[in-house]
Amino acid sequence: MYSHQSPSSSHDQPDQPDQFKLLLNQEGLRLTNQRQKILEIFMDRTKGYHLSAEDIYQHLSSQGERISFSTIYRALHILVSLGVLREIELIEHKKYYEFNHPNIAPHHHLVCIQCGEVTEFEEDSIIDISHREAQNRNFSMLSCQFTIYGLCSQCQASDIW
Amino acid sequence: MYSHQSPSSSHDQPDQPDQFKLLLNQEGLRLTNQRQKILEIFMDRTKGYHLSAEDIYQHLSSQGERISFSTIYRALHILVSLGVLREIELIEHKKYYEFNHPNIAPHHHLVCIQCGEVTEFEEDSIIDISHREAQNRNFSMLSCQFTIYGLCSQCQASDIW
DNA sequence: ATCATATCGAAAACGATTTTCAATATTTTT
DNA sequence: AAAAATATTGAAAATCGTTTTCGATATGAT
Ligand SMILES: [Mn+2]
Ligand SMILES: [Mn+2]
Ligand SMILES: [Zn+2]
Ligand SMILES: [Zn+2]
Numbered sequence: 001m002y003s004h005q006s007p008s009s010s011h012d013q014p015d016q017p018d019q020f021k022l023l024l025n026q027e028g029l030r031l032t033n034q035r036q037k038i039l040e041i042f043m044d045r046t047k048g049y050h051l052s053a054e055d056i057y058q059h060l061s062s063q064g065e066r067i068s069f070s071t072i073y074r075a076l077h078i079l080v081s082l083g084v085l086r087e088i089e090l091i092e093h094k095k096y097y098e099f100n101h102p103n104i105a106p107h108h109h110l111v112c113i114q115c116g117e118v119t120e121f122e123e124d125s126i127i128d129i130s131h132r133e134a135q136n137r138n139f140s141m142l143s144c145q146f147t148i149y150g151l152c153s154q155c156q157a158s159d160i161w
Numbered sequence: 162m163y164s165h166q167s168p169s170s171s172h173d174q175p176d177q178p179d180q181f182k183l184l185l186n187q188e189g190l191r192l193t194n195q196r197q198k199i200l201e202i203f204m205d206r207t208k209g210y211h212l213s214a215e216d217i218y219q220h221l222s223s224q225g226e227r228i229s230f231s232t233i234y235r236a237l238h239i240l241v242s243l244g245v246l247r248e249i250e251l252i253e254h255k256k257y258y259e260f261n262h263p264n265i266a267p268h269h270h271l272v273c274i275q276c277g278e279v280t281e282f283e284e285d286s287i288i289d290i291s292h293r294e295a296q297n298r299n300f301s302m303l304s305c306q307f308t309i310y311g312l313c314s315q316c317q318a319s320d321i322w
Numbered sequence: 323a324t325c326a327t328a329t330c331g332a333a334a335a336c337g338a339t340t341t342t343c344a345a346t347a348t349t350t351t352t
Numbered sequence: 353a354a355a356a357a358t359a360t361t362g363a364a365a366a367t368c369g370t371t372t373t374c375g376a377t378a379t380g381a382t
Contacts (some may be wrong), residue, residue: 153299
């Protein structure tokens with residue numbers, strides 16, 4: 001469904017918007033203004049940014065951009081299906097999205113259930129375990145999520161029972 | 162079912178319903194008819210059973226029991242907070258519950274996104290990793306979830322694209 | 323230009339869950 | 353055994369994040 005490999009150039013970076021346009025067009029989709037704006041938000045951030053539909057709406061609204069939730073949700077789905085974004089459910093019943101940086105190893109998350117702080121960690125053995133368990137039962141793995149819930153050090157301190 | 166007489170004896174195992182009653186009473190809560198019925202469903206099954214609120218409703222309704230969703234959800238919350246049940250989000254935006262058998266090692270899940278089949282696996286290293294990552298950032302872990310999504314062997318076969 | 327197709331926003335619909343509230347059940351106190 | 357205090361219930365309404373519907377608009381191709 002997606003290959004984030006730079007196609008040809010001995011150049012540093014191909015024009016990213018053009019790349020996205022290509023990706024979308026390959027599926028008969030269009031790189032609209034709104035989709036571009038959403039992409040920019042994700043690309044503005046470095047690894048470790050996790051945004052909800054609401055976050056994106058606020059972001060764009062505060063910049064004077066008018067966009068509807070329907071459009072945001074639609075764009076997010078498309079970008080996930082193209083492999084541009086990764087979808088994670090950090091808080092129950094709420095989805096977050098992060099840029100699926102091509103050269104970055106898959107990672108997992110710790111979430112503070114008090115303040116919502118999210119930190120990440122890489123751990124190859126988790127992938128290994130997943131593959132092993134999947135193979136053991138002839139199960140074709142599509143994705144896996146490992147999330148640790150608890151209290152960050154700050155929230156532990158401020159939690160006076 | 163369990164209509165033992167109050168055991169004055171010095172027996173090994175205390176009566177389970179009595180145990181639940183005790184647990185609830187300790188928090189000023191009551192072991193009502195409805196809560197008892199819900200508990201029975203979970204205890205009827207062996208390890209590996211994952212039920213949603215809807216499942217419980219159907220179960221009880223089919224037995225002629227009348228119960229409301231409000232009551233089911235309330236009971237589930239209480240039982241989770243008492244540690245009697247474990248809550249897991251197998252399908253996005255939908256919670257499942259399983260009996261938190263005291264002597265059973267924590268386990269994790271593979272979910273078929275096609276047919277919903279759930280299988281379990283135990284893997285101690287996952288807990289170890291969690292503890293290590295949590296400690297590394299002075300994070301107090303409360304729980305963790307590791308879920309592998311994909312297609313079971315049956316659904317792979319029937320998926321002809 | 324003309325036509326086909328993709329996309330948009332607003333509003334309604336959705337599904338799982340939570341809350342509200344008056345009626346009922348259980349426990350504790352008299 | 354009342355009476356008083358407290359916990360629990362079901363029905364209905366509310367919530368929340370998300371999805372769908374649908375007529376209007378934008379974009380791309382011929
Ligand atoms: Mn991340
Ligand atoms: Mn399980
Ligand atoms: Zn925190
Ligand atoms: Zn399956």
